[in-house]
Amino acid sequence: MARSVYVAGLGPGVGKGTVALGIVELLSRRVAKVAVFRPLVAGAGRDSVLSVLQDRYPGPVPYEESFGVTLAEATALVADGRREELIGRIVERYREVERRSTAVVIVGSDFTDKIEEGRDELPRELAFNARLATEFGSVVVPVVSGEGRTPESLAAAARSAYHSLVDLGATVLAVIANRVPFPDPAVTGLPVPFWAMPEVAAIAAPTVGEVAAALDATIFTGTPGALDRDVLDYVVGAAQVPTVLQHLTEGALLITPGDRADLLVAASAAHAAGTVTLAGLVLTLGEPPDRHAVEVIERLNTGLAILISKADSYHTIAAAGRIKAELSTPRKIEAALGVFEKHVDTDELASMLDVARSSRVTPLMFENDLIDRARADRRHLVLPEGTEERILRAAETLLRRDVADLTLLGDPAEITRRAREIGVEIGGAQLVDPAASAWREDFAARYAELRKHRGVTMDLAYDVVRDVNYFGTLMVAAGRADGMVSGANHTTAATIRPAFEIIKTVPGLSVASSVFFMLLADRVLVYGDCAVNPDPDAAQLADIALSSAQTAAAFGLEPRVAMLSYSTGSSGSGADVDKVVAATALVRERRPDLPVEGPIQYDAAIDPAVAAAKLPGSAVAGKATVFVFPDLNTGNNTYKAVQRSANAVAVGPVMQGLRAPVNDLSRGATVKDIVNTVAITAIQAGAK
Known part of the structure; x- marks a missing residue:
């Protein structure tokens, strides 16, 4: 039977979607097969929480089979006095999801106590x-x-939630408080763990795009990135320019009549100048x-969206104030995961869930x-590429998730301006600006000493270290720094050459090399x-095999080469063939404990079926995890x-064999690729 967790919100807008996401x-x-289930959905369009979770974590069950009933179906059954049939239908749908999953996260209902227009009450x-959690065999959070x-009132609410659910027959795993306005609340009298997450504006605030949809506004200008901005405040522009400028706040959405070109230009100029974002x-x-105002704003290049209501x-500000924020963008999802992982003891929670780690790695x-x-x-x-948009978006994700401490290279004013845009x-x-850094003199002396055999003088080195990759x-x-990631705007040679010159290879290895995680x-x-x-050659190929096996092991993969x-x-x-035979012999000589087979066809x-015919009894054939190609032409193709062809995700290239980790990005790298590569580099640094 699948392990299941029921996330139940006590009251509207508590943020149970953030907890379910975490x-x-x-x-x-x-585990490989995590499913998400909702007992009840509104029925009009796709459920936002269920859609977000399924899009991020594609599971074994499609959306159409991931909920119990719609609100309309539930209302009709209750109106006819068929409450038990309602429960039965939901449980039946849940059991089908459970049978196809290793673990299930259930996100509780959102309905209110009474149906509109005075209809009969739902339970x-x-x-x-609590009843559904019991029927599912789920623990409740x-x-x-x-x-x-x-x-004091938070502590009372937490205790009340626990005892109310227990009195209804539910098994409570832990209690979580969300949107807590004060740090480190102490809650006594609970026999289960209690964790508190603070309010985070990036999660609670709607985006410009959500405001546009709620207002049914026309998007006059605005890229997808501009529509993803968080709306932290609303300012109504009705006064003169100086007064409105004084009242603009960080993250504010300015609402003003369309004929106030003076306010439109002034606010855009304030944003472009960095006075306010x-x-x-x-x-x-x-x-x-x-149109004349629009021409001026276009020259300012603010990157802001302009909506027309x-x-x-x-009535516009009144409608905007009623907008409910959703986990609608990757930025919000990463922010939600960051606050969950920072304030919930995930190690303890994982231990309490007692889900054995799968031997299969998806x-x-x-x-x-x-x-x-x-x-x-x-x-x-x-x-090094501190002004590149993808790097900045990845940096925001990495910082919010506490993945690594980061240094971005470039003119700080330009980096800040680009981030604001x-x-x-x-x-x-x-x-850090390499051109103006106090470290530049020391770095130039280091580089000149390392490359003096190549005729590098101090003056030349002083110019070289201004380059962001060398710096x-x-x-x-x-x-x-413990490692470097570059290449979004640079060639592989420009990224890797400084590492070969300065960091160099691990003693005992003839070459640095690379792998892709497929x-x-x-x-x-x-x-x-x-x-x-x-x-x-054979010796280098053996080094590549040994480095690749070590990399695999460092990332939790059992190396079979x-x-x-x-x-x-x-x-x-x-x-x-002789080259591969010689390389295999060298690997066996240097690592007799390492399962290796060669020469062998892919x-x-x-x-396993081909292996049984060609190499029966081999410890590697049919179950290899590390594939070492005889040359770059074969490997790259x-x-x-x-x-x-297999719709695989290729993560890399990941450099190996250097004394400290430096990794190269594809110039077509996505934000997700960059986040993964930085995480890999951080793990490599820890292993060093």
Whole structure:
């Protein structure tokens, strides 16, 4: 039977979606099939919480089968006095989800005690959720709101939630308070753990896009990034320009009549100048802005969205104040996970859930484990491309999730301006300008000493270390950072060359090399070397195999090494086969404990049926996890073929064999790719 957790909110708007998100994230690191279930959905369109969780954590059950009944169906059954049939239908739907899953997270109902228009009452919400949790065999995590409470009233609410559920026959695992306005509340008298999460504006605030949808406003200007900005406050512009400027606040959405071109231009200029960072602008009365004002704003390049509402300012601000924020964007999801992981003891919670870790590693499990492991041994990483949008968005995610401490290289004013333009928060990052840094002189002396045999003078070195990749690499070499990630805007050579010159390879290794983590549907494989060494000789190939096995083990994968060739065993001959034979012998000599097979063809390495025919009894054939290619041509083409044909995610290239970790990004890297690579680099730094 699947382990299931029922997240029940005690009251509206308590943020049980954030708690459910954190629990699903926790379970996804341990088991392969995590499903999400909702007993009751509104029925009009897709349920927002269920959609967010299923989109982030694709499970074994499609959306249409992930809920019990709609509100309309529940209302009709209760009106006919068929309450038990209602419970029965929901339980039947849940059991089907449970049969196809390893673990299930149930997100409790959102309905109110009474149906509209005076219809018959549904079962009271708490009793309804407690009954379902009991029928499902689920443990319950009640979520109470800390909003507007004192420490005493919060403690009373937590105890009341626990005892009310227990009195209804439920098994309470822990109590969580959300949106708590004071630090470290102490709650006594609870026999289960209590955790408190603070209010976080990035989660509680609606986005500009959500405001636009709620107001049915026309989007006059605004990229997807501009619509993702958080609205932290509303300011109505009706006074003169100086007065309105005085009242603008950080993250505010300015609401003003469409004919107030003076306020529109003034607010945009204030944002562009950095006086205040706005969320966006709303023009009321259905009036589009004056075209001359628009021309000025376009020159300011604010990146702000401008919305046009048909209503007047009063009704627009009233409607905006009623908007309920959702976990609607990746930024909000990362912020929610960050606050959950920072304030809930996830190790204790995982132990209480008692879900055994699966021996099978899925891509989602692997990616989530990267974040978990990096956070557990937090390191300091330098990102040289500090003004690049993807780097800034990744930095915001990494800081919110406490994955690593970060240094961003570049002009601090330019980095801050760019972050403000795209609406991201990087306040926890260190900003360093290589051209103006006090470290530049020391770094130049270090580099000149390292490269004096190449004729590098102090004057030349002083110019070289201004380059962000050289400066970042020297930060690592000097111990001012534990690792570096670059390449979003630079070639592989520009990223890696400084590492070869300054950090160099581990003693005893003839070459540095790279691997890709290939995230297939049901497993994670390691491919090396697919990015660095064009035609390694036997000794170098053995070093690549040993480094790749060590990398696999460092990331929780049991290394079983396949030394690939067009020949399996003694079926072929020739110089290419002989190289693999010699490399395999060297690996066995240096690591007799390491399962290695070679030469072996790819099909025999990965397919148990082929392995049984070609190499029966092999400890590697049919179950290899590390695939070492004989040359770069073969490796690079194979990883790309598998990536595209099998719809696999390729994480890398991950450099190995250097004395400190430096990793290269693809110039097409997504924000998620960057986050994963930084986490990998942090883990490598910890292993060093």
